[in-house]
Amino acid sequence: MLLVLGGVAGLAYQQGGNGIAEGLARLQSGGKDRVTDLEMERNELKRELEMVRQAAEVDREALLAIKDQIKTMQSERLKMEEELAFLRGIVSTSSKKQVLRIQNFKLQQGLEAQQYVYKYTVSQVINSGSVVKGKIEMTITGLKGEKTVNLQLKQLSEEKLESHKMRFRYFQNVEGKLRIPTDFQPAKVKIEVKPTGSKLAPVDAAFEWSPVS
Known part of the structure; x- marks a missing residue:
């Protein structure tokens, strides 16, 4: 009777140990999968952040280009106004x-x-x-x-x-x-x-x- 109980207990211990090992294996495998998923998410966030940074840089450069263009247009306008005033002075006949x-x-x-x-x-x-x-x-x-x-x-x-x-x-x-x-x-x-x-x-x-x- 004792031998039978001992065998049953040993079998249960062995099966329990195997179950724990399998659980640990599954946990380890799941952990690896989770780490892999997190790594992929991190890389994706890095790519998105880089895209946002590049877009912001493009917007900044576009804004600077627009400002430069406005300055150029204002300078050209001032030059045209000066030339127009000069030409008006040439064609004026107010003084004989x-x-x-x-x-x-x-x-x-x-x-x-x-x-x-x-x-x-x-x-x-x-x-x-x-x-x-x-x-x-x-x-x-x-x-x-x-x-x-x-x-x-x-x-x-x-x-x-x-x-x-x-x-x-x-x-x-x-x-x-x-x-x-x-x-x-x-x-x-x-x-x-x-x-x-x-x-x-x-x-x-x-x-x-x-x-x-």
């Missing part, structure tokens, strides 16, 4: 005595110390139609110490110009470079247009010395 004009004076700091670049346009009304000849002189007024002095173009021109030669039918763009002495403080620029012949009267204009960088 003064048919020559000095327009669009600009002064910029140069690449070197005490260097300045100037630009402006001289024009006549289209109705005149004749070729304008002559010269253009420049005078810079300012302070040297406590004394007001006038310096001529030939004293400041990097190109060693005494004046600009003038020859045009409708308009002429004028530009050059100035080298300002360190002990001189410019205040104003005076431009004098002196045509040859008696058909056109001389013209002059004064501008504040206000260079832009």
